[in-house]
Amino acid sequence: MNENDYKLATAEWAKYVSDYPRIANLIPTNYIFELSSEQIGKIMEHNKYVDVCAEVGVYNSSMVLIFLPLDAQGHVDKSVVEYQYTVLGPLKYDLRLQETKEFTVTKNAVLSSNLTKVDGNTNTSVPVSEQPILDQDIAVEAIERWRNEGMEWFFRECNEFGGQRVFRRFYIPMEDLTHPSPEVLGIKCSFGLRHNDIYQRMLVTLIFISFHELLQEGTNVATISNTYDWAKPCPPVCRIPEIGS
DSSP states (O other): OOHHHHHHHHHHHHHHTTOHHHHHHHOOTTEEEEEEHHHHHHHHHHOOSSEEEEEEEEETTEEEEEEEOBOTTSOBOTTOOOOEEEEOEEOOSOOOOOEEEOOEEEEEEEEOTTSOEEEEEEEEEOOOBSSOOOOHHHHHHHHHHHHHHHHHHHHHHHHHHTTTTSOSEEEEEGGGTOOOSSOEEEEEEEEEEEEETTTTEEEEEEEEEEEESSOOOOSSOOEEESEEOOOEEETTOOOOTTTOO
16 A cells, blocks of 8 residues: 555545444444465564554545554654555454463472482462463453444444544554564454553454464463454554654
8 A cells, every 4th residue: 555545544534433324334343354474574674663553544445454664763654655454354264362371380209318208399380471462361352342342332432522532543562463483374353342441441452363383382381372462542542653642
């Protein structure tokens, strides 16, 4: 997508945010976004900031996420003329969320010089998260809440607040898209609804489900998951220097 198409797409979404009937026709709550490994690679190549900015737009009558190339200061890199984007669409296959917790159980026994047991204990090492983890149950709950209540959320935002609080973009830590090992073949991304204690209201988030070439292996105590949730909606959370308010 070029810069002109990007501007037209985001301007079109701005027309939708206060119009509930148009939103209801645009966004089936059981649709998702998908990113291929090639797209992820291009996003990583052109984004130098700690966060990735995904602008919401309407392109060819479909909702899209447009990934803006940001320089090291968080400003849009004008030297990049092609933006990666993904279209909201139906899920073709079952979506598997996987979370694996590994525990290490250590049993100790002490024998005296005459082979009599004098001491013994058992220790269990609890899992330590190695990646940004969203507990699977929380992810499923947020996705189901979006599916069941997403349109109610839009109805209230459109009618009570004129669409002013509806998200225009999301900022996503690069960690959500980059996993050096194991290799990520692609990412599926679903909207979710979660309560935010700071703002004391329900906010829309993006939940990323990555698909790995190999299952992560190792002997370390770890929590392994293919589910990540760190995307923040703007508004209200606007932290990109040039884009945020």
